[in-house]
Amino acid sequence: MKLSELPRRTAATVETVDxxxxxxxxxxxxxxxxxxxxxxxxxxxxxxxxxxxLLVQIGYTRFALRRSEAARVQVRLIEESA
Structure with missing residues (x-):
C-alpha cells in the first residue's frame, strides 16, 4: 500500500521508496x-x-508531505498482536 493511502493513526513500516x-x-x-x-x-x-x-510521523520526527510525495513510499501495515 502507498503511504498516501494509509488511514490516519494507523501504524505501518516503510518497505521502499519508488x-x-x-x-x-x-x-x-x-x-x-x-x-x-x-x-x-x-x-x-x-x-x-x-x-x-499530509502530516506524517517517522520515528520521532514529523513532516508535511504532498500526496504525490507520499504516494512514492510503499508501506506495510503493522500487525497488532493481541
Missing part, C-alpha cells in the same frame, strides 16, 4: 529524511483542502 527516474531527487530526499525500509511511519493528520498536505 524512484520515478534515475537519480530521482524527491525519492533521494525522502530516504535522507528517514523513509527507509523498516522504519515505523504513521499519518497523523491531513490538510483541509483536498487532504493536502
Amino acid at each position: 524512484d520515478h527516474t534515475s537519480n530521482d531527487t524527491i525519492a533521494r530526499r525522502l530516504r535522507e529524511l528517514g523513509f527507509v525500509a523498516g522504519e515505523r511511519v504513521e499519518v497523523m493528520a491531513a490538510g483541509p483542502i483536498a487532504a493536502e498536505p
Whole structure:
C-alpha cells in the first residue's frame, strides 16, 4: 500500500521508496529524511483542502508531505498482536 493511502493513526513500516527516474531527487530526499525500509511511519493528520498536505510521523520526527510525495513510499501495515 502507498503511504498516501494509509488511514490516519494507523501504524505501518516503510518497505521502499519508488524512484520515478534515475537519480530521482524527491525519492533521494525522502530516504535522507528517514523513509527507509523498516522504519515505523504513521499519518497523523491531513490538510483541509483536498487532504493536502499530509502530516506524517517517522520515528520521532514529523513532516508535511504532498500526496504525490507520499504516494512514492510503499508501506506495510503493522500487525497488532493481541
